[in-house]
Amino acid sequence: MATRVFVDGHEGTTGLRIHEYLIGRSDIDLLVIDSAKRKDAQERARLLNAADVVFLCLPDAAAKEAVALIENPATCVIDASTAHRTAPGWVFGLPELAADQRAKLRATKRIANPGCHASAFILAMRPLVDAGLVPMDAAITANSITGYSGGGKSMIAQYEAKEEDFDTKLLSPRPYALGLTHKHQPEMAAHSGLKHQPLFQPIVGPFYKGLTVSLPLHLSALKPGTTPEQIHAVLAARYSGERFIRVLPLRDAESLAGGFFDVQGCNDTNRVDLFVFASEQHAMVMARLDNLGKGASGAAVQSMNVHLGCDEALGL
Numbered sequence: 001m002a003t004r005v006f007v008d009g010h011e012g013t014t015g016l017r018i019h020e021y022l023i024g025r026s027d028i029d030l031l032v033i034d035s036a037k038r039k040d041a042q043e044r045a046r047l048l049n050a051a052d053v054v055f056l057c058l059p060d061a062a063a064k065e066a067v068a069l070i071e072n073p074a075t076c077v078i079d080a081s082t083a084h085r086t087a088p089g090w091v092f093g094l095p096e097l098a099a100d101q102r103a104k105l106r107a108t109k110r111i112a113n114p115g116c117h118a119s120a121f122i123l124a125m126r127p128l129v130d131a132g133l134v135p136m137d138a139a140i141t142a143n144s145i146t147g148y149s150g151g152g153k154s155m156i157a158q159y160e161a162k163e164e165d166f167d168t169k170l171l172s173p174r175p176y177a178l179g180l181t182h183k184h185q186p187e188m189a190a191h192s193g194l195k196h197q198p199l200f201q202p203i204v205g206p207f208y209k210g211l212t213v214s215l216p217l218h219l220s221a222l223k224p225g226t227t228p229e230q231i232h233a234v235l236a237a238r239y240s241g242e243r244f245i246r247v248l249p250l251r252d253a254e255s256l257a258g259g260f261f262d263v264q265g266c267n268d269t270n271r272v273d274l275f276v277f278a279s280e281q282h283a284m285v286m287a288r289l290d291n292l293g294k295g296a297s298g299a300a301v302q303s304m305n306v307h308l309g310c311d312e313a314l315g316l
């Protein structure tokens with residue numbers, strides 16, 4: 001029998017994309033809410049409890065409310081919001097996180113989909129902490145460049161406003177989260193193995209999608225004797241055999257057309273590309289993804305596939 005799936009918030013940026021991923025699949029029966037009733041708690045409760053798998057593509061408060069409406073113990077929830085990413089009882093929806101993560105995703109009924117910046121940060125950092133190259137108590141700084149679709153419908157509307165309504169300040173890259181308490185910092189620390197939250201500083205630019213987190217590392221602050229070759233080897237070994245993660249060659253010149261890095265290079269894929277650039281003193285680990293692919297909707301569908309045990313047969 002087909003798996004019944006309901007996407008709560010299916011008219012939003014993340015929800016629409018999940019629908020696109022699932023619409024053609026013969027093993028999925030999509031339960032669709034009448035558009036006029038999409039915020040009606042009673043109708044949502046009916047569908048939330050009728051589904052085998054539910055994707056929550058809602059603001060945090062509405063996601064918590066949706067979870068409270070679910071009484072069916074068989075319903076598996078995949079929450080795209082920030083609400084449950086470090087909450088007890090929830091499994092982090094990053095199958096590549098650790099050797100036992102897929103088993104945890106199969107066993108649970110509560111999956112918290114990672115944030116887009118956090119996915120990139122954690123996939124770059126966790127293997128280096130696990131291997132002891134980055135000390136667990138290191139003070140880490142990271143930045144991210146992202147397309148504006150990461151800000152959802154309201155930010156998309158600002159960037160795609162008609163000429164007379166368009167704010168020309170949006171033409172330049174815009175650093176944000178300068179309170180230095182970005183909402184992804186708690187999950188970055190909780191799932192990377194670091195004791196302290198990183199100092200994280202994102203920048204949004206005038207392009208629809210694509211994201212790259214950069215992790216600058218002083219070799220002198222790492223385990224004594226650490227080389228860029230070791231950093232690269234640890235990442236390559238950790239992700240060998242992962243179909244959605246690619247580790248590019250050390251100091252990959254081919255990725256730098258004219259000396260510039262392309263943050264949109266993973267768009268329309270569910271892939272993460274990892275890079276290590278280095279000098280004698282410093283290394284820069286970079287993780288690139290599509291913020292609407294592996295950074296959101298693609299990751300959510302991948303977690304569902306793992307949960308259902310069809311991640312090899314049916315893909316993205």
Ligand SMILES: NC(=O)C1=CN([C@@H]2O[C@H](COP(=O)(O)OP(=O)(O)OC[C@H]3O[C@@H](n4cnc5c(N)ncnc54)[C@H](OP(=O)(O)O)[C@@H]3O)[C@@H](O)[C@H]2O)C=CC1
Nearest residue numbers: 009011012013014039057058059062080081150152153296
């Ligand atoms: N965009 C991205 O790259 C990513 C987003 N996320 C997370 O996913 C979630 C959704 O984000 P995104 O798709 O960008 O947001 P959008 O603003 O694009 O969409 C949110 C949707 O939720 C609907 N909604 C709001 N409140 C309710 C409610 N009480 N009941 C039912 N529906 C409601 C909205 O309705 P209406 O159509 O009326 O506005 C809208 O369709 C957020 O928690 C976000 O943090 C996660 C990873 C990446």
Ligand SMILES: CC(=O)N[C@@H](CCC(=O)OP(=O)(O)O)C(=O)O
Nearest residue numbers: 082115116117146148150151204
């Ligand atoms: C450009 C922009 O604003 N991006 C969002 C990230 C979107 C995302 O992945 O985060 P959540 O799932 O946690 O919403 C931000 O930095 O807050």
